[in-house]
Amino acid sequence: MSSTPERGNPISNPVIPGFHPDPSICRAGEDYYLACSSFEYFPGVPIFHSRDLVHWTQIGNALDRPSQLRLPPDTNSSGGLYAPTLRYHDGRFWLIVTNVSGDGNVLFTATDPAGPWSDPIRLPGVHGIDPDLAWDDDGTCWCTVAGVSQVRIDPRTGETFGEPRRLWSGAPGAKAPEAPHLYRIGGYWYLLIAEGGTERCHGVSIARGRTPAGPFEPCPANPILTHRGTDHPIQNTGHGDLVQGPDGSWWMVFLGVRPHGGTPGWHVLGRETFLAPVTWVDDWPVVGEVSPAMAAPPWPLQEPAVVPVRDDFDLSELAVGWISPRSRPAQNCTTKERAGWLTLRARGESLDDSEVTFVGRRQQHLSCRTRVLVDPAEGRGGMVVRLDEEHHYEIEATPGQVQVLARIGPLRSVVASHPTAVGPVVLRIEVTATRQVTDARQGPDTVSLGVEDAKGAFVELAALDGRYLSTEVAGGFTGRVIGAYASAGTVHFDWFDYEPIED
Structure with a gap:
């Protein structure tokens, strides 16, 4: 008998449990791929595959050779690789990430996301963490980093052009604007960021503009995702990335934690990858319910992979x-x-x-x-x-x-x-x-x-x-x-x- 979940039955959230933070997602045809931060661990940046956004199987690690990932013996725990962005463009997969303990911002490419991935393309002109990649209609590649600032780059060589320019950085006075992702959706460019720090005040906010450089108008409903100040069982929600489902719907992957015990609550598995539906109202995204047992997406789900214990x-x-x-x-x-x-x-x-x-x-x-x-x-x-x-x-x-x-x-x-x-x-x-x-x-x-x-x-x-x-x-x-x-x-x-x- 098939164990494939039926439409409408609840599914388990997080969709990738355990220490899998800072998810970044892309779609290539009918396939979805997702990357996460790995910090001081080798091999680095686990890569996952799914056909339904719900069931994910790890297919490799992008940085699995010492030539790709240099982590000195004195690398601090929670140092190393921060916040990758994974994108599919022009028939190739692109991964950009910050090595805070070594090479700074580096970029890798692959024709198969399971690997092998290229040796690093260094980006000495890109300063800051949490780098993002986005391509304009004319092929121009924009790299946006936490802060939030942006610079034009050649992703094949690592060369930068011009000086970085400041963009919209979230709510005035908000802590730690980071994890920027830039998208062209309909008639707007959307700039999605995390803010509030990655602890209990974490959240996701968004702004839009007519060009990738802005100016950007903030969403009046910001933050569009946060559980700050609530007793929700999933906390620290933030660091999101958007993707379109197979039926044209929109979804967000993001990190969260599951605190347990008394006060103040302790989370032990690290920050995990969760999934939530997204609808659009007046050209703004509205994030739906986030639940440990969420409603299944309205399309057939694949057979869950059997992971050896x-x-x-x-x-x-x-x-x-x-x-x-x-x-x-x-x-x-x-x-x-x-x-x-x-x-x-x-x-x-x-x-x-x-x-x-x-x-x-x-x-x-x-x-x-x-x-x-x-x-x-x-x-x-x-x-x-x-x-x-x-x-x-x-x-x-x-x-x-x-x-x-x-x-x-x-x-x-x-x-x-x-x-x-x-x-x-x-x-x-x-x-x-x-x-x-x-x-x-x-x-x-x-x-x-x-x-x-x-x-x-x-x-x-x-x-x-x-x-x-x-x-x-x-x-x-x-x-x-x-x-x-x-x-x-x-x-x-x-x-x-x-x-x-x-x-």
Whole structure:
């Protein structure tokens, strides 16, 4: 029996859950492609594909070679790649992004969005973050950046022409005008921006003009999207991008978060990608209802992709969803050394080190279970829930013993120890979201760490408050990543299993 949702049945929002912020979308024929920020992680800028705007499958990472993405070892967490714009023009895909820790604004092209993408075209004359690309009727390419300012460029060479000029920058006095996107729709050029900062006051506003340079008239209903000052379950809504659906309707993808727990509410998955319908009134866009279970678009939906919850590391290369902080040298991470195993060779001495050998996947569900079979005979390593170098919980194995460790800001401690048989051991982490708040100080979830016994039963060694692995505590722009690491010697992993725990 097909599991394809019927028209009118609700669909799950976010459409791309987990740490997938700053979505930018484009359409090529009947296909839709979407890119997100990746910050300090390598490979950079995940690329997704959909035929219905609802079900998305990651098909690659645009920056998957060291020649494309230079992130020095001292790159801060929440540094790296900010706010890509993805566009389809003249038979090619164009991706422009800011590397705040290296090359500044850079541009890439591809004929297939799954890759390979070109080496970077540097844009030394484009200053600012969150760059956008738009083409005029005569082929002129305009690059607009946060602030908001604009300059004409040659996207094939990176050359700029003339001085940047200031454009409309949102409401007077509004914080952080950013994420500009410029569109030609009907008889107007529309300038869409985010403002208010990417926290609870985030929002989307828009203005229109007759030319790409303006002057721009602000929409009288601005902000056209915000959840500031509300108790809506989706907060921090902003950083939007518009696209036309297959039936001619309009839609917006944007980022938001799902806070849980008591006051002030903590979000742990990072900023996620949401979808909302858009209608037009008097040539202004009106954003429709944003809901965790929104009405399905009025067209047939594709069969949802089956995403494997288990990786047995049988392929010669890692799947596209695996990411590592800053770099992933082949000599430190490979599936070719021991057939059917992931081999990690330690660089840094712990997860506090910016050069730690770590391979993880984004946590995408509020409650989930992860398991890994680790052989620590030649070293020390295990499984971790990571937000950054100063905020992580891990369970670490050495021959005959496991330890639960916690790093919370300046504090690092061994929480629990447990003897094991010498040899491979199954480590397990369960994240359980808070469902009912009984105390205003109650955290968003509980992170339980332990091992499995010979019969597969969970032996819990520690249950830790998840608020300390949240953006509200740690700061920054990223979300949790769960994965495997090595902190001494060489450690082998036979499989990694991630599965959501349903409400």
